[in-house]
Amino acid sequence: xxxxxxxxxxxELVSEILHIPKVDWARNxxxxxxxxxxxxxxxxxxxxYMKGKISRAELVKFLGMKDADDVDYIMKKSKEGxxxxxxxxxxxx
Amino acid sequence: MGKILLxxxxxxxxxxxxxxxxxxxxxxxYLNSPMRVKIELEEIAExxxxxxxxxxxxxxxxxxxxxxxxxxxxxxxxxxxxxxLANELKAEAIVMDDIKxxxxxxxxxxxxxxxxxxxxxxxxxxxxxxYKGGWSAIEDMKxxxxxxxxxxxxxxxxxxxxxxx
Numbered sequence: 054x055x056x057x058x059x060x061x062x063x064x065e066l067v068s069e070i071l072h073i074p075k076v077d078w079a080r081n082x083x084x085x086x087x088x089x090x091x092x093x094x095x096x097x098x099x100x101x102y103m104k105g106k107i108s109r110a111e112l113v114k115f116l117g118m119k120d121a122d123d124v125d126y127i128m129k130k131s132k133e134g135x136x137x138x139x140x141x142x143x144x145x146x
Numbered sequence: 147m148g149k150i151l152l153x154x155x156x157x158x159x160x161x162x163x164x165x166x167x168x169x170x171x172x173x174x175x176y177l178n179s180p181m182r183v184k185i186e187l188e189e190i191a192e193x194x195x196x197x198x199x200x201x202x203x204x205x206x207x208x209x210x211x212x213x214x215x216x217x218x219x220x221x222x223x224x225x226x227x228x229x230x231l232a233n234e235l236k237a238e239a240i241v242m243d244d245i246k247x248x249x250x251x252x253x254x255x256x257x258x259x260x261x262x263x264x265x266x267x268x269x270x271x272x273x274x275x276x277y278k279g280g281w282s283a284i285e286d287m288k289x290x291x292x293x294x295x296x297x298x299x300x301x302x303x304x305x306x307x308x309x310x311x
Contacts, residue, residue, distance in 0.1 A: 092292070092293040093293070095293055096293040096296060096297060096300075099293075099297055100297065100300055100301075103297075103300070103301050103304060104304065120294075123245055123294055124294075124297065126245060126249065127245065127261075127294065127297050127298055127301055128301060130248070130259075130260065130261060131261060131263065131298065131301045131302055131305060132305065133258075133260070134260035134261055134263060134264040134267065135263075135264075135267050135302075135305050135309075137239070137258060137260065137264065138260075138264050138265075138267030138268040138270075138271050139267070139271050141150065141238070141268055141271070142268050142270075142271025142272040143271065145148045145150070145174075145272065
């Protein structure tokens with residue numbers, strides 16, 4: 054992994070403090086950040102679908118079938134919960 | 147005004163406590179949880195972060211009534227015990243924010259399982275909370291969770307916005 058010399062020096066320092074090889078430390082940080090970014094993109098795509106801006110086919114293309122099914126499940130359960138809450142509130146007034 | 151008997155798992159209790167609206171939630175709901183949830187909250191309270199502090203606050207209060215289940219209904223997961231408790235109490239609803247557990251447990255009970263946003267929706271329906279207050283409470287539930295769990299919150303906000311139009 055090629056890094057700017059200043060950054061490389063700083064990572065060297067952190068790896069000394071933590072007693073972790075600097076490549077392992079950098080790899081872990083990178084993996085965490087990549088995961089976070091990927092989740093942000095997934096979340097964005099799923100929310101576009103929830104707003105009706107993209108189709109189910111597009112959602113499946115971007116997230117895969119399993120995650121797309123979970124997004125549909127969240128929408129279904131939330132809508133049902135919203136309706137049930139309204140009915141319950143009316144009944145208890 | 148009648149109150150609603152509710153069984154809640156750890157994820158829902160944490161979400162609801164993050165709203166800071168327990169004083170209002172108590173007006174409409176009786177909140178019940180099994181001892182396994184109490185144990186999970188105690189474990190979370192050991193963490194020295196925001197969620198840990200929230201868990202400790204719940205344990206220090208009398209907001210939740212914790213029940214010890216008969217040994218045949220005990221489990222090492224809070225979600226399963228919550229469903230068993232709901233069946234025992236004949237609760238009106240179960241709340242949890244764990245999609246995987248919800249899907250798995252829906253066929254173990256006839257009691258509906260909802261996301262914790264259901265509680266906030268009900269408070270708005272009963273005019274205990276305004277729609278603006280409800281939206282803000284739901285926003286406060288968003289914390290360091292997985293992207294799918296955060297989608298529950300985002301979609302609840304979307305439903306609120308659509309209801310207001």
